[in-house]
Amino acid sequence: MCGIVGYVGARECTEVLLDSLSKLEYRGYDSAGIAVFENGEIRTQKSKGKISDLIEKMDKEGRISGHCGIGHTRWATHGEPSDINSHPHGNANITIVHNGIIENYKKIKEFLEKKGYVFESQTDTETVAKLLDCFYEGNPLSTIQRVLDEIEGSYALGIMFKDYPNRIYAVRKDSPLIVASGENEAFIASDVPAVLKYTKNFYLLEQDEIAVLDNGRVEFYDDHGAPIRKEMHIADFDMEAAEKGGYAHFMLKEIHEQPTAVRTTVTPRISDGMPCLEECGMTYDRLKSYNNIFVVACGTAMHAGLVGKYVIEKIARIPVTVDVASEFRYRNPILCSEDLVILVSQSGETADTLEALRLAKRNGADTLSIVNVKGSSIARESDMVLYTHAGPEISVASTKAYMVQLSVFYLIAFALAYADGKISTEECKRLTSELQTVPEVIDKILEKPGDCQYVASQLVNSENLLYIGRGLDYALSMEGSLKLKEISYIHSESYAAGELKHGTISLVTSGMPVIAVATQRDLFDKTISNVKEVKARGAKVIMVTHENSDVDSDAADIVIGLPTIDDLLMPMTAVVPLQLIAYYTSVLRGNDVDKPRNLAKSVTVE
Numbered sequence: 301m302c303g304i305v306g307y308v309g310a311r312e313c314t315e316v317l318l319d320s321l322s323k324l325e326y327r328g329y330d331s332a333g334i335a336v337f338e339n340g341e342i343r344t345q346k347s348k349g350k351i352s353d354l355i356e357k358m359d360k361e362g363r364i365s366g367h368c369g370i371g372h373t374r375w376a377t378h379g380e381p382s383d384i385n386s387h388p389h390g391n392a393n394i395t396i397v398h399n400g401i402i403e404n405y406k407k408i409k410e411f412l413e414k415k416g417y418v419f420e421s422q423t424d425t426e427t428v429a430k431l432l433d434c435f436y437e438g439n440p441l442s443t444i445q446r447v448l449d450e451i452e453g454s455y456a457l458g459i460m461f462k463d464y465p466n467r468i469y470a471v472r473k474d475s476p477l478i479v480a481s482g483e484n485e486a487f488i489a490s491d492v493p494a495v496l497k498y499t500k501n502f503y504l505l506e507q508d509e510i511a512v513l514d515n516g517r518v519e520f521y522d523d524h525g526a527p528i529r530k531e532m533h534i535a536d537f538d539m540e541a542a543e544k545g546g547y548a549h550f551m552l553k554e555i556h557e558q559p560t561a562v563r564t565t566v567t568p569r570i571s572d573g574m575p576c577l578e579e580c581g582m583t584y585d586r587l588k589s590y591n592n593i594f595v596v597a598c599g600t601a602m603h604a605g606l607v608g609k610y611v612i613e614k615i616a617r618i619p620v621t622v623d624v625a626s627e628f629r630y631r632n633p634i635l636c637s638e639d640l641v642i643l644v645s646q647s648g649e650t651a652d653t654l655e656a657l658r659l660a661k662r663n664g665a666d667t668l669s670i671v672n673v674k675g676s677s678i679a680r681e682s683d684m685v686l687y688t689h690a691g692p693e694i695s696v697a698s699t700k701a702y703m704v705q706l707s708v709f710y711l712i713a714f715a716l717a718y719a720d721g722k723i724s725t726e727e728c729k730r731l732t733s734e735l736q737t738v739p740e741v742i743d744k745i746l747e748k749p750g751d752c753q754y755v756a757s758q759l760v761n762s763e764n765l766l767y768i769g770r771g772l773d774y775a776l777s778m779e780g781s782l783k784l785k786e787i788s789y790i791h792s793e794s795y796a797a798g799e800l801k802h803g804t805i806s807l808v809t810s811g812m813p814v815i816a817v818a819t820q821r822d823l824f825d826k827t828i829s830n831v832k833e834v835k836a837r838g839a840k841v842i843m844v845t846h847e848n849s850d851v852d853s854d855a856a857d858i859v860i861g862l863p864t865i866d867d868l869l870m871p872m873t874a875v876v877p878l879q880l881i882a883y884y885t886s887v888l889r890g891n892d893v894d895k896p897r898n899l900a901k902s903v904t905v906e
């Protein structure tokens with residue numbers, strides 16, 4: 301949800317800002333802008349659209365130039381995407397970029413209007429810029445603190461004061477922001493990949509801490525204005541991980557990174573052939589102490605939780621409730637200290653998931669997060685964290701993060717089932733070893749994308765389609781459907797195959813594509829019956845199943861056969877063709893695969 305950057309140092313700041321912003325464009329691409337100190341004046345250039353539109357505009361107008369500046373790429377919340385609503389906001393004296401939502405902006409706006417301020421944009425951000433201006437009496441630090449006392453909501457702010465050229469002030473609450481430092485230069489950014497080209501050293505700003513970047517030096521202050529020392533972190537991945545590396549899109553690259561991501565996530569958590577999660581304090585004894593498990597997440601991460609539920613309930617026989625975080629927060633869930641709440645998030649910054657975590661803690665439940673981004677808010681605030689080691693996921697459509705989230709759920713399920721005496725040591729070792737074979741199987745599937753490309757060519761002109769499955773296949777098809785709709789813009793729904801005849805089958809017309817996932821052999825015949833029901837009504841059926849499944853030629857038009865592994869683990873391999881089908885369909889439709897319309901990678905507003 302919006303990306304912000306800032307730079308102070310010897311380099312040409314405009315180049316650094318545009319380059320860093322391009323690494324954050326996955327966070328929003330409704331508009332972009334920068335503000336730079338040029339000859340002691342704050343100069344701003346901004347434009348509706350992507351960073352490429354901003355560059356085109358700057359090249360026509362002449363680029364501003366300097367050594368200190370801030371930049372922004374926007375995902376619109378308050379006010380349509382337009383030049384006026386683009387960041388930076390402010391005036392010749394104080395200029396800001398903002399990520400987040402100021403919830404009480406209307407009240408502040410009224411207060412400022414009474415004082416004679418006139419607003420140009422429809423944004424909440426402009427109220428912060430004007431409030432800073434209103435309170436400013438020469439001391440930036442105390443002005444910022446006064447403003448923080450007034451504003452409610454979430455924010456990461458980069459601020460420049462004309463009186464202090466070559467200096468940036470930065471502060472955050474509930475929106476991510478890092479401060480990075482190189483030799484005689486310093487940066488702010490919403491995410492580490494934005495600055496990796498320049499430095500790997502970074503600091504994590506805590507709630508309402510203020511950073512001051514002055515001529516390449518960085519100082520930190522707590523929320524009372526007292527100077528503090530902070531621990532420096534070193535990014536454990538490099539530029540290549542955040543580059544396309546020869547692939548046409550980040551999404552395709554990330555799909556291909558899945559085997560490595562699974563290995564890196566699973567291998568360190570196996571000891572003597574058994575799953576071991578003690579790194580975060582999750583011992584077998586602790587695992588078996590829970591009466592109920594809740595999984596709370598959004599989007600793809602929630603879909604990983606759905607697979608987790610089926611697997612845990614199937615082999616560990618512990619009830620698991622999966623909730624969309626935005627619902628969990630407001631449904632007054634019944635929680636107690638014998639419950640475990642698992643929060644799943646790639647970014648670790650998703651606003652609803654973060655608030656769900658805080659709610660679970662307030663209610664006394666144990667919290668465990670499954671998070672990809674190290675040091676993110678969800679990881680830091682949960683009682684226990686199991687990091688997924690997928691490396692940076694840049695494409696808005698999540699693929700490898702889902703895959704590693706599944707891996708962790710399998711490890712939890714095996715450990716839980718063993719701890720509770722539901723499976724023997726031998727069975728636990730067998731399942732764990734089978735999990736370790738998954739990367740090879742994914743590699744094999746990736747070697748032959750032809751079937752998926754063909755399916756994409758059959759879907760490209762469709763307006764609607766259905767995904768159906770039973771049990772684990774149903775949980776998985778939810779993710780297949782989301783993937784397709786978010787990047788191809790084709791409407792699709794995922795349905796429990798047996799539920800179709802209770803209403804939704806009326807949508808099936810001649811030629812409508814139906815993707816049937818049938819990897820669970822105990823349910824295969826039942827799913828086939830449902831497939832025949834849609835086939836009889838003219839559907840074009842694409843079936844994803846084991847390569848040796850016995851599929852009648854009149855049941856499916858296209859069959860994608862997958863190498864056979866334990867049915868329990870099939871979601872990890874069966875998701876790959878679903879990801880590829882979505883990817884190739886999006887490419888054929890000429891869409892911007894990595895930056896689908898209306899979306900942003902990191903959803904830091906509720």
Ligand code: M6R
Nearest residue numbers: 599600601645646647650697698
């Ligand atoms: O960073 P998170 O995993 O918390 O993000 C959750 C969802 O916003 C995310 O999975 C979203 O659904 C993706 N665009 C799906 O591809």
